Amino acid sequence: xxxxxxxxxxxxxxxxxxxxxxxxxxxxxxxxxxxxxxxxxxxxxxxxxxxxxxxxxxxxxxxxxxxxxxxxxxxxxxxxxxxxxxxxxxxxxxxxxxxxxxxxxxxxxxxxxxxxxxxxxxxxxxxxxxxxxxxxxxxxxxxxxxxxxxxxxxxxxxxxxxxxxxxxxxxxxxxxxxxxxxxxxxxxxxxxxxxxxxxx
Amino acid sequence: xxxxxxxxxxxxxxxxxxxxxxxxxxxxxxxxxxxxxxxxxxxxxxxxxxxxxxxxxxxxxxxxxxxxxxxxxxxxxxxxxxxxxxxxxxxxxxxxxxxxxxxxxxxxxxxxxxxxxxxxxxxxxxxxxxxxxxxxxxxxxxxxxxxxxxxxxxxxxxxxxxxxxxxxxxxxxxxxxxxxxxxxxxxxxxxxxxxxxxxx
Amino acid sequence: xxxxxxxxxxxxxxxxxxxxxxxxxxxxxxxxxxxxxxxxxxxxxxxxxxxxxxxxxxxxxxxxxxxxxxxxxxxxxxxxxxxxxxxxxxxxxxxxxxxxxxxxxxxxxxxxxxxxxxxxxxxxxxxxxxxxxxxxxxxxxxxxxxxxxxxxxxxxxxxxxxxxxxxxxxxxxxxxxxxxxxxxxxxxxxxxxxxxxxxx
Amino acid sequence: xxxxxxxxxxxxxxxxxxxxxxxxxxxxxxxxxxxxxxxxxxxxxxxxxxxxxxxxxxxxxxxxxxxxxxxxxxxxxxxxxxxxxxxxxxxxxxxxxxxxxxxxxxxxxxxxxxxxxxxxxxxxxxxxxxxxxxxxxxxxxxxxxxxxxxxxxxxxxxxxxxxxxxxxxxxxxxxxxxxxxxxxxxxxxxxxxxxxxxxx
DNA sequence: TATGAATGAGATTTCATTCAT
DNA sequence: AATGAATGAAATCTCATTCAT
Numbered sequence: 001x002x003x004x005x006x007x008x009x010x011x012x013x014x015x016x017x018x019x020x021x022x023x024x025x026x027x028x029x030x031x032x033x034x035x036x037x038x039x040x041x042x043x044x045x046x047x048x049x050x051x052x053x054x055x056x057x058x059x060x061x062x063x064x065x066x067x068x069x070x071x072x073x074x075x076x077x078x079x080x081x082x083x084x085x086x087x088x089x090x091x092x093x094x095x096x097x098x099x100x101x102x103x104x105x106x107x108x109x110x111x112x113x114x115x116x117x118x119x120x121x122x123x124x125x126x127x128x129x130x131x132x133x134x135x136x137x138x139x140x141x142x143x144x145x146x147x148x149x150x151x152x153x154x155x156x157x158x159x160x161x162x163x164x165x166x167x168x169x170x171x172x173x174x175x176x177x178x179x180x181x182x183x184x185x186x187x188x189x190x191x192x193x194x195x196x197x198x199x200x
Numbered sequence: 201x202x203x204x205x206x207x208x209x210x211x212x213x214x215x216x217x218x219x220x221x222x223x224x225x226x227x228x229x230x231x232x233x234x235x236x237x238x239x240x241x242x243x244x245x246x247x248x249x250x251x252x253x254x255x256x257x258x259x260x261x262x263x264x265x266x267x268x269x270x271x272x273x274x275x276x277x278x279x280x281x282x283x284x285x286x287x288x289x290x291x292x293x294x295x296x297x298x299x300x301x302x303x304x305x306x307x308x309x310x311x312x313x314x315x316x317x318x319x320x321x322x323x324x325x326x327x328x329x330x331x332x333x334x335x336x337x338x339x340x341x342x343x344x345x346x347x348x349x350x351x352x353x354x355x356x357x358x359x360x361x362x363x364x365x366x367x368x369x370x371x372x373x374x375x376x377x378x379x380x381x382x383x384x385x386x387x388x389x390x391x392x393x394x395x396x397x398x399x400x
Numbered sequence: 401x402x403x404x405x406x407x408x409x410x411x412x413x414x415x416x417x418x419x420x421x422x423x424x425x426x427x428x429x430x431x432x433x434x435x436x437x438x439x440x441x442x443x444x445x446x447x448x449x450x451x452x453x454x455x456x457x458x459x460x461x462x463x464x465x466x467x468x469x470x471x472x473x474x475x476x477x478x479x480x481x482x483x484x485x486x487x488x489x490x491x492x493x494x495x496x497x498x499x500x501x502x503x504x505x506x507x508x509x510x511x512x513x514x515x516x517x518x519x520x521x522x523x524x525x526x527x528x529x530x531x532x533x534x535x536x537x538x539x540x541x542x543x544x545x546x547x548x549x550x551x552x553x554x555x556x557x558x559x560x561x562x563x564x565x566x567x568x569x570x571x572x573x574x575x576x577x578x579x580x581x582x583x584x585x586x587x588x589x590x591x592x593x594x595x596x597x598x599x600x
Numbered sequence: 601x602x603x604x605x606x607x608x609x610x611x612x613x614x615x616x617x618x619x620x621x622x623x624x625x626x627x628x629x630x631x632x633x634x635x636x637x638x639x640x641x642x643x644x645x646x647x648x649x650x651x652x653x654x655x656x657x658x659x660x661x662x663x664x665x666x667x668x669x670x671x672x673x674x675x676x677x678x679x680x681x682x683x684x685x686x687x688x689x690x691x692x693x694x695x696x697x698x699x700x701x702x703x704x705x706x707x708x709x710x711x712x713x714x715x716x717x718x719x720x721x722x723x724x725x726x727x728x729x730x731x732x733x734x735x736x737x738x739x740x741x742x743x744x745x746x747x748x749x750x751x752x753x754x755x756x757x758x759x760x761x762x763x764x765x766x767x768x769x770x771x772x773x774x775x776x777x778x779x780x781x782x783x784x785x786x787x788x789x790x791x792x793x794x795x796x797x798x799x800x
Numbered sequence: 801t802a803t804g805a806a807t808g809a810g811a812t813t814t815c816a817t818t819c820a821t
Numbered sequence: 822a823a824t825g826a827a828t829g830a831a832a833t834c835t836c837a838t839t840c841a842t
Contacts, residue, residue, distance in 0.1 A: 007822095042824090044817090045818085046823055046825095049823075054816085152378075170358070174317065193397035204805075207805085232832060243806065244808065245834085246806060434836065445802065448837095517777060559790055562767045583755065604825090633813085645828060646826080
């Protein structure tokens with residue numbers, strides 16, 4: 001990579017990191033492009049050389065952060081060869097994700113209300129980043145080696161992700177209807193039930 | 201009610217209705233208080249006599265609209281005496297709600313990403329409106345006459361609502377991962393499974 | 401005084417007292433008529449039954465408060481029969497006023513930048529209040545019994561008041577160029593000098 | 601100075617000049633930032649690139665205008681080598697300042713009630729403008745070459761400035777208690793007396 | 801007399817976007 | 822490629838004043 005290319009990547013990353021900090025601390029509405037540029041140490045005009053607008057950088061970040069969490073989770077899973085059933089694997093990943101979001105509430109706020117199957121698909125397909133992964137593929141792999149067959153693995157994953165992220169959101173941020181520690185057993189049971197409901 | 205009081209109620213309702221129209225058609229961000237006031241036929245300052253700011257009226261509307269849908273659903277249920285099991289009742293309500301949201305996509309957008317157990321609790325408790333209902337109570341009633349007992353009915357309802365609203369959102373608005381008609385059987389099966397997972 | 405008259409006086413006083421509190425704590429600009437009316441426990445419209453606008457009540461208060469301080473000072477002087485010369489009397493009053501203003505900085509702010517010979521004259525002449533006094537007359541009396549004659553007693557008083565209030569203002573509020581305790585000897589000496597300069 | 605820098609200076613000056621015109625003709629309260637920007641021929645937002653708010657530009661102007669008057673006065677004094685004593689020099693400057701303020705009543709209104717030792721000190725020290733002078737230094741120089749020594753020259757100057765500006769204000773603007781021409785002899789006598797009171 | 805809902809002009813302030821350098 | 826001054830539309834919110842009750 002040429003020096004110029006490196007410099008550009010550095011600027012882009014500075015903008016992404018700063019935007020994430022500001023979005024999570026102040027929210028999308030109250031973060032201005034000026035804020036981002038200033039704190040990233042570049043001129044306001046420079047922002048437009050890298051991103052279309054605030055919403056562009058916002059969408060890219062959501063997909064990036066979400067896929068990063070799933071990558072961590074699947075990486076962690078790969079060092080647990082004792083976990084073999086699809087059910088157990090998904091519960092492991094789900095618990096891992098819940099823990100991460102519980103520890104970083106601003107990340108939770110950032111992702112939960114913005115994450116959607118549609119956004120994901122779009123952004124990940126368009127993404128040029130080599131480090132972002134298409135986490136759906138990772139999940140689908142889980143099912144391919146299983147003894148049990150499932151009706152529609154993609155739909156199953158979709159339902160689980162929506163279920164986990166929306167229940168975790170309310171619990172972690174508002175403690176409603178239970179704290180996340182008290183809620184987790186209910187979530188786990190429900191995930192297992194949802195999975196079983198799709199087993200052929 | 202005095203003439204003045206009637207007038208005030210009329211103004212307040214005009215503001216609420218107009219705000220809902222604008223929020224659903226243009227979104228919260230692109231709706232200004234000027235817009236709301238102007239289209240409601242009142243002066244800008246009048247808005248502030250009734251609501252603190254845009255977010256105040258927004259929150260009140262979410263709770264109001266959501267409780268209104270549940271009221272319709274439970275009303276409809278009461279004219280089906282043949283539906284007796286808790287499972288069937290919840291599926292009926294859930295399907296009813298999905299249909300309403302599918303027919304009114306702007307209502308879906310408005311509610312889904314904003315509805316949260318915490319917001320609900322606050323707003324409904326504070327609400328003086330006689331027409332708003334605390335839908336949690338309605339749900340809890342469903343369980344009280346059942347043969348089966350459930351571990352924690354409130355948590356169960358919470359999980360179902362989160363599950364239904366988040367999966368419906370993606371499906372109806374983006375057709376992902378399936379159209380709502382194709383997805384519904386999966387949702388129904390999963391709801392039944394979630395319920396059974398909590399049966400004692 | 402009839403009951404109705406008493407009630408009106410009470411309202412008027414409530415408005416005056418509240419306005420003073422707000423003017424001294426928040427300043428004229430940031431005090432609204434709504435604020436005053438609300439905290440005085442009357443309706444907004446009622447304010448206009450008693451005062452023309454914010455500036456009307458403001459002017460009345462300045463004159464009222466200033467004359468009240470001078471009344472206190474001259475009352476105090478009357479219990480010191482040992483102070484006989486014009487010079488000593490004026491120094492006594494001046495020191496008294498400085499002490500009052502030093503103890504109540506908000507009163508100082510309120511009066512100093514607003515007090516002016518012209519405002520005083522106008523307001524006191526128009527004032528219907530029986531408790532407000534025309535402090536100029538009180539001062540002029542000081543001179544009438546003196547052995548020494550002065551060129552123009554009114555001008556002399558004017559100069560002393562302006563001198564004392566403007567130097568005290570800076571000293572008490574900003575500690576510049578000296579604290580009021582350090583500055584007082586300079587002020588006293590200067591007052592005596594100003595007086596002597598007018599002796600015939 | 602680059603073209604951009606020149607342009608910036610021009611804009612800043614346009615804002616300062618316009619603000620002064622409006623403050624003196626309409627007063628601080630009735631001058632809006634919109635007014636200033638519009639009449640200065642810049643966009644409203646541009647105002648905020650140069651000044652924090654209305655009060656910021658106001659303070660800067662007071663110090664700037666006051667120091668400008670003193671500069672004129674001391675410049676004029678320097679062409680009168682026949683005036684040698686401290687007393688005579690101060691009277692000369694004082695009379696000069698009174699004349700300027702008498703000829704420009706809006707300047708008088710602008711400065712008198714806002715000028716304060718504390719504000720001055722702050723603004724002049726912070727000021728980067730090469731044309732603003734710290735007039736206190738100029739005054740202190742007057743004393744350094746004098747035969748007579750004075751107790752505390754800074755306090756003496758402070759008292760004279762406060763005395764002159766506050767008495768002139770009332771006289772010029774309201775003609776109270778005398779016209780400025782009739783009052784001047786009293787002021788002069790008093791200044792001399794104040795000075796003598798501090799001679800060691 | 802007293803009220804307080806309603807007004808709507810207008811003030812402050814922000815900020816995405818452009819463009820000359 | 823990078824800058825950052827300038828723009829000006831637009832948003833929020835305040836508040837003196839009126840007037841029907």
